Amino acid sequence: MEHLQIHKQLVVCLSTLLVLGLSSSGLSPSFAETMTDESGSPPSVESEPPDVEPPQPSATDSSEEVQGQTETAPPESPSDGTTDLPAEGPPVLPTPAVPTTPPTSEPPSEDSEVDEFPAQVDSGGLVEGPEGGLSAFPGTAAVVGNGFAISGSIRYNNGNYVLRLIDSPGIGILRASVIEAINNINQTGAVTITLAAGTIPAKPAIDVRGELYLEVSAVSPCSAPWAGCGVAKTAREDNLTKAISGRAWVHPLVFDYGPNIRKHVIIHELGHALGLSHFDSQYAGQWQLMNKGRYDSLVLASGDIAGLNYLKHPRPTGNFDSLADTGSSFSVSGWAMDGIHNNAVSVHIYVNGVMKATLPASTSRPDVNRVYGRGANHGFASKLTQAPGRYTVCAYAKHNTTPLSTPIGCKAVVVSNANKTPIGNVEGARGGVETATVSGWALDQNTKASISVHVYVDGRYAGASLAKSSRPDVDRAYKMGAAHGFTVTVKAPAGSRSVCVYAINTPAGQNPLLSCRKVTVLINRVPIGNIESVTTQSRAVAVRGWTLDPDTTASLSVHVYIDGRFSRAISANGNRPDVNRVHTMGALHGYSATIALSPGQHQVCLYAINSPSGTNPLLGCAIRMVPK
Structure with a gap:
């Protein structure tokens, strides 16, 4: 038998039982299908796909052996050039340059032998059946796995194929059904099959990688009786089994039936050639086209499509x-x-x-x-x-x-030759109210990226900041970009303090001291002020006075409390030259405001708010009777 001459190939065949019955209008097609392995036992159905990821081809790890001959597959190398992902916008698939080392498949596998599988051959046959329609599939099937089964240990297929029709009786008539079958398979997006023009006289002595062959034959390549047969040719690549080519046969008796039956048989057999096995259960409420016993689906169903997607070449x-x-x-x-x-x-x-x-x-x-x-x-x-x-x-x-x-x-x-030490300069240092502020620039000579500066007060870590403010003068001098300036304010206790700044190396290395400066840190003094008047009006009370913080000439905020509850904040920024003459802290320290109140007696209290923080002293309180 021909199937005995296909050395080390996995054969899975559709032996759709063409049940020939006579009706009043003539021949009525009736299909069923059975399958056993060579031992006569029904083959097992994989309820779930294998848990090994489908592989990619290796340029150094593939060979095929057919009919005693060995063929080494040509390397699959990426094209030259690289494609960078833009800073913004969608990423693009790269077309990387061909590296001299390592090889395109990393790491290489030492296993380059063809998988040996026991031949899985459909039995069953062409028998006469009862009149009328399609025969029923016996029994009730349950939902199993993901709706597909894989032939042997195949983990992925070639992905792109050319289908060549072998010159055989009726092959021209079959071309239209072949085109419909290919279109249905290609629509899955999991594999691409291109139909070659014309026919070839015979299958090549050695299968060509990426080619499928379809033939009409009355002589079974698997076992008799039969209606269709498919075979996946495999090779070991990356320590996984890959379906690299395949064959499919159909019996001439399919011409006695309509185009739907022909398409069904062709899709089924090409599914075997791509690496799918039979799936004899329902999935998602459907019988799958790869079911060997029913004729319910004329196109690939969801489980069939899932199987082809599983076999899709999943290159990272x-x-x-x-x-x-x-x-x-x-x-x-x-x-x-x-x-x-x-x-x-x-x-x-x-x-x-x-x-x-x-x-x-x-x-x-x-x-x-x-x-x-x-x-x-x-x-x-x-x-x-x-x-x-x-x-x-x-x-x-x-x-x-x-x-x-x-x-x-x-x-x-x-x-570069060395991890150069960062450089920089502390250009200013001053003390504030319980704070110290330093400013300058720092950069790492190995990168244009901004680096951190750490500030220590009297030898203790006080804070850090990224030196990222714009310094065009630094860029003109060092050609390392402008984002290297810093101004850092840290907390410090009152008194004379030593403030030191360190530039932090990136990613690691020596962190040089840029400079240490002496500053005087001021104590945070309590604001002072006065309530000069609290007068009543109809349903309101008016307040007036002044307040200032001895640590700053900036205007303060005054918080008003009515009957022990916060009412509002007012700004003490009114012009008071008299206050400036006495305290020499500027004139903008006066306040005045009118607060609406309900008739009756109310307590009015005012607080001066310390800047930037600290004790907020009470300026005073007054009790007033607000008229109606």
Whole structure:
């Protein structure tokens, strides 16, 4: 039998029982299907898909053996160039440069043998059945798994195929049904099949990777009797089994039936050639087209589509966005995600072909989520130490649950000679009321990014700030950008204090002292003032007076309380030259206001509010009878 000559191939066949019955109008088609393995026992149905992620092809790890001959698959290399993800806008799929090392499949697998599976052959046959319609499938089936089953240990397929029709009786008549079948399969988006023009006289002696072959034959390649048969040709790549090509046959008797039956049989057999097995249960309330015993579905159902999506080539995808020298180190950033199953992805970093680091692709990238709708946590970023010199750095998106990886870019970098010490200057220092303020600039000579400055008072840490204010003069002098200025105010106890400023190295290293300055920190004195008048009006009370803070010439706020409850705040900013002549703290310290009140007796109290904080003294209280 022909099927015995197909060495090391997985064969899954549709032997749709063409039940021929005579009706008053002539032949009536009746279909059923049965299947057993070579032992005569029914094959098992996988209730759930395998839990191994579908893999990607390897340029160094694939070979096929057919009919005793060995064929080495050509390498699949990415095209030259890289595509960077813009700072804003959607991420783009990279077309990374071809790295000289490591190979495009990282790490390489030593297993390049073809999978050996026991042949799964449909039995059943062409038998006469009762008159009328389609035969019923016996028994009641339950919902199982995800609605599909995979042939053997296949984990993914080629993804893109060319279907070639073999010159055989009736193949021209079948072309229209083949086109409909292909369109239905392609609509899933999980695989692309292109129908080649014309026919070929025979299948090549060695299957061509990425090609499918369809033939009309009255001689069963699997076992007799039969109506259709499909076979997936497999190879080992990345330690996983890949369906790289396939064949399908249909029996000439399908021409006795309508185009729907022909399309059904063709889709079913091409499903086997792509790596799907039979699924003999209902899923989501439907019988699937890959069911071997019913003819309910004329197109791929939801479980069938899920199976093709499972077999879809799930290359991890991503982009190597940036590479920069940071002085005795370099920084990398980008994004990566699983090609289809949303499993966790890592990024492998290679330096001149040698593995340097493994980074989790888990930082937030909302721009990636806007494009792919797969969540934002797919970014990576890190700084890696490296000796001075010129390097080629390559990044690979790597599945965490399979050996699959995809190159997402290579970039060149020159790591500078040393981690230079930050520089800067303290240009001003002054004491305030229980505060000290210092100002100046600081920068790290290894990066244009702003760095932190730490402030110490009398040897104790008091606070920090990012030196990021604009200093064009610093940029003109050092060509490191303008965002390096700082002004920092920290709390300090009253008295003469030593204030020191340190520039903080990034990412690590020596943190140099920029300068220490002596300042006098003032005690926070209590505001003073006076209530000069509290007069009543119809349903109101008017207050007038002045207040000031001996620590500042700025106007203060006065809080008014009526009967022990806060009523309002008024600003003591009225012009009072008399107050300035006495206290020499400026003239804008007067206040006056009218507060509406209900008739009757009320207590009016005023408080001066300390600036910026501290004790808020009571200026005074008065009791007044407010007339109606």
